[in-house]
Amino acid sequence: MKKTTQRITPFLLLITALFCSVFNAFSASSEYTVIVEAYDWGPAVSKVILGLDKSVKVVDHKDYNVSATRHSSCVEIPATQASGSRSVVFAYVSDQEGKRVAEGNYVTLVLAVAPNLPISSPIFYSQNPKCRGNNWIEYKLSVKDNKSNQVWDKEKKRIVPLMDQFDLSGNYKVDDSITLSYAVYTPQVRASKSPLIIWLHGGGEGGSDPSIAIIGNKVVNYASPEIQSYFGAAYVLAPQCPGAWMHNKKGITTHGKEDDMYNQGLMAMIKNFVRTHPEIDQSRIYVGGCSNGGYMALRLILADPGYFAAGYISALAYQSQYITDQQINSIRNVPIWFVHAKDDGTTIPDKTVVPVYQRLKAAGAKNVHFTFYDHVVDLSGFYGGENYYFNGHWSWIYSHSNHAKLDYDGYPVKIKNKPVTIMEWMAAQKK
Missing domain, CATH: 2.60.40.2180 (Immunoglobulin-like)
Incomplete structure (x- = not known):
């Protein structure tokens, strides 16, 4: 009996080894x-x-x-x-x-x-x-x-292509109650001084995971080779607030009627980021956002008109009635490009972007533009093209895809008599 056991043991070991090998290979695959x-x-x-x-x-x-x-x-x-x-x-x-x-x-x-x-x-x-x-x-x-x-x-x-190129670990402590997380794209090849593109998310992307702030909408596209080529390689900074940019100290949404609870801390965070990145060209800092973030982008421009080289704002949520004539006059020399859709039922254009744009033009603004779409449609053509309507609030699609190119009058925006897209235009702005 002992001899039989000794003869079978090597065979069992071989079978076990083969089984484990097959099992491990199958498990891995x-x-x-x-x-x-x-x-x-x-x-x-x-x-x-x-x-x-x-x-x-x-x-x-x-x-x-x-x-x-x-x-x-x-x-x-x-x-x-x-x-x-x-x-x-x-x-x-x-x-x-x-x-x-x-x-x-x-x-x-x-x-x-x-x-x-x-x-x-x-x-x-x-x-x-x-x-x-x-x-x-x-x-x-x-x-x-x-x-x-x-x-x-x-x-x-x-x-996650493009998003994997962002550093998602950024945090800035405003005070004991507010910490702003943020995502950063750092260009791999850049000049001695690089511009900075800032994007402020909408109301649906708040929290403490900045990956949502750049993937909930197609914000990662600002790191794409196409858009980067216009700027000669730019930093992309996407701050994220814990709630919504338009919240006041009580957590209630304001459309500009009263001060929000984030703009001062956000501006401090931006200036700290620029200060700790001396390779950023301070004459080429651009700020934009959509909806809640569009409100905040305009809020920052109003607070410090001389800081930004340009603004790019879609689905503006800042209501014109809460902006004084003095404030309008203070930003008339700031280059801004607005993007909105006529069927936006969330940020009603007649209460927000239309009067703001018209007041800026009446104040003498020379470099303010406004692309006003009938609808937000499928730009790829794969899902119905111009016959497929997205939610009218989603006009940021036209900013992220660098599609906007017509002004409020329906004619192309031009630089030196050459038609340009919103990103080409923005890249040319400098303080």
């Missing part, structure tokens, strides 16, 4: 990496990268089924948006980062995304006071290869 990309309407999970047990040269997207689940511990996501299948539109052999290769051990599946396809989004907008606004949610995929029956259901890594 059950992990996936997702790519989250920024779109005009927000972020979406656009690709999933799968590890394979062998090297391949060809893959077929029809071999894969993908399903997704969305969950939040703070708010209940509607059942129709909480789970569902993801349509695979293409597949290719790739490396582990999703870059296409001729032969490799990974396959990247390209997933369908759309503004009216919530199952593709890893964030969710909540009205719950505990997690109001846009927040990351628990987003899980399950991928099955129908030929081998292999399943990938564990997220290993998340890649």
Whole structure:
């Protein structure tokens, strides 16, 4: 009996080793990496990268089924948006980062995304006071290869192009009750002095996670090669407030009727950032924002008209009735470009941007522009083009995509007789 045991033991060890090897290989390949990309309407999970047990040269997207689940511990996501299948539109052999290769051990599946396809989004907008606004949610995929029956259901890594180039760790303590978090993009190649682009988020992106402030809308695009090329490489600073920029000391929204609780601390944070980054060109500091952030951008310009080289403001929430003629006169020489939509039902243009612009022009403003769209539409053309209407409040889409180019009169804005876009115009402004 003892001899039989001795003969079987090596065999058992071999079987165990083989089983562990196969099991470990299968376990490793059950992990996936997702790519989250920024779109005009927000972020979406656009690709999933799968590890394979062998090297391949060809893959077929029809071999894969993908399903997704969305969950939040703070708010209940509607059942129709909480789970569902993801349509695979293409597949290719790739490396582990999703870059296409001729032969490799990974396959990247390209997933369908759309503004009216919530199952593709890893964030969710909540009205719950505990997690109001846009927040990351628990987003899980399950991928099955129908030929081998292999399943990938564990997220290993998340890649977010452009956003991954931002430092999200910034914090500035205003006082014992207010701390402002912020995201920063630092250009890799820059001149001895670089301009600074400041973006102030809307009411749905407050909190303490600045990634939401730059991905809830397509703010990351200010770090894109296209926009960076206009500025010769610029810093991008995206401060985030704990609540909403228009809140007064009681936490009540003000449209300019009374002072908010953040503007002084925010200005101190900006000046501290500039002071601690001597490579920033102080003659080329630009401030912009949307909705709540549009209010705050104008509020900062009104507080210190000589500090900024230009402003770029969309969906302005600052009501004209609360701005005095003296204040209007004080900023008439500050270059500002407004962007708004006529069907904006949140920041009513006749109460905000239209009278503000008209009063500035009447005061003698020479370099103030206003692009006034009928609607906010699909600029890509993939989802209906000009026939697809986004929420009329979302005019910041036109700023982030550098689409705005017409003035209030319908003619192109020009510099030295050359038509320019909003970013080209802004890059040319200097104190």
